[in-house]
Amino acid sequence: MRWIIYILIFLVLLLLAGYLFPREVTLERSIYIDKPPQAVFPYVNNFHKFNSWSPWRNIDPSMQYKYSGPEEGVGAEMSWRGENSKEGSGSQTIIASTPNSMVRTKLAFGDGSTAEAEFKLLPEGDGTQITWGFNSDTGGGPRERWMGLAVKKMVGESYEQGLTKLKNLLESSDNTGKKDTSEAASQESNDTTDSVSDIPSDVDDAMGGGPQGVQSEMQNQQQEEAGETPENEP
Numbered sequence: 664m665r666w667i668i669y670i671l672i673f674l675v676l677l678l679l680a681g682y683l684f685p686r687e688v689t690l691e692r693s694i695y696i697d698k699p700p701q702a703v704f705p706y707v708n709n710f711h712k713f714n715s716w717s718p719w720r721n722i723d724p725s726m727q728y729k730y731s732g733p734e735e736g737v738g739a740e741m742s743w744r745g746e747n748s749k750e751g752s753g754s755q756t757i758i759a760s761t762p763n764s765m766v767r768t769k770l771a772f773g774d775g776s777t778a779e780a781e782f783k784l785l786p787e788g789d790g791t792q793i794t795w796g797f798n799s800d801t802g803g804g805p806r807e808r809w810m811g812l813a814v815k816k817m818v819g820e821s822y823e824q825g826l827t828k829l830k831n832l833l834e835s836s837d838n839t840g841k842k843d844t845s846e847a848a849s850q851e852s853n854d855t856t857d858s859v860s861d862i863p864s865d866v867d868d869a870m871g872g873g874p875q876g877v878q879s880e881m882q883n884q885q886q887e888e889a890g891e892t893p894e895n896e897p
Contacts, residue, residue: 688778688801688815692822693794698833700763700784700791706829707766707782707793708757709734710741716832718825736760755780793829795822 696703706712710730714720726745732738735757742754752773759767763784770778778799785792797818801810 688797688799688818690815690819690822691794691796692819692826693792694826694830695787695790695792696830696833697790699789700786702833703784703791703793703829704763704766705735706833707784708736708739708760710739710755710757713741716825716828718821718828732756793826795826797822 706716714728723745726743729742732740737757737760740754740756744752754771756769757766758769759765765784766782768780770780778797781796783794
């Protein structure tokens with residue numbers, strides 16, 4: 664009987680310790696790309712091009728993407744929905760854009776949570792130092808603050824993967840323009856629903872879905888605390 668009391672005390676202390684963590688999840692990841700800002704900027708200011716290097720693009724073969732609003736810049740929007748429930752649904756909208764310098768986006772997830780992301784491009788020599796930032800308010804509760812730790816780790820690793828893919832995409836070939844042309848040709852309009860079943864499986868998919876993977880991580884954490892097994896685990 665005494666050991667049950669000890670366990671309960673430990674769980675209470677663990678829960679209260681959550682108040683020691685900040686309620687906001689904030690992180691940045693950077694990489695140097697040997698291309699000038701004007702060559703990098705279109706890949707963060709246009710969601711069609713963003714999906715050519717996104718670390719989440721091929722996570723769920725059933726994932727459907729829809730593009731709306733202008734082709735690029737403020738107002739451009741990308742939404743996603745997958746049959747695989749762990750990937751969920753959501754949208755990402757460009758809310759600020761400064762040519763060759765900065766792009767800020769607002770993310771809205773299917774569970775009602777939101778976040779902001781930002782790309783900052785700084786010229787460095789003949790290339791660009793690009794920084795990808797993320798900020799989200801997890802809420803004031805200790806449970807949410809604990810979840811913020813897992814979210815920060817997951818998003819940070821995904822950002823590193825994505826920036827590496829962007830660097831390789833821009834630096835690996837001199838005929839980037841040809842790639843851009845074929846990418847644009849594959850999109851008939853801004854409102855086209857896009858399937859990802861033909862995307863090469865060269866991205867490490869161990870981290871869960873795209874910006875939608877943040878929502879998946881939060882849902883899994885909540886299930887574990889409730890004593891349930893997440894759908895994507897045995």
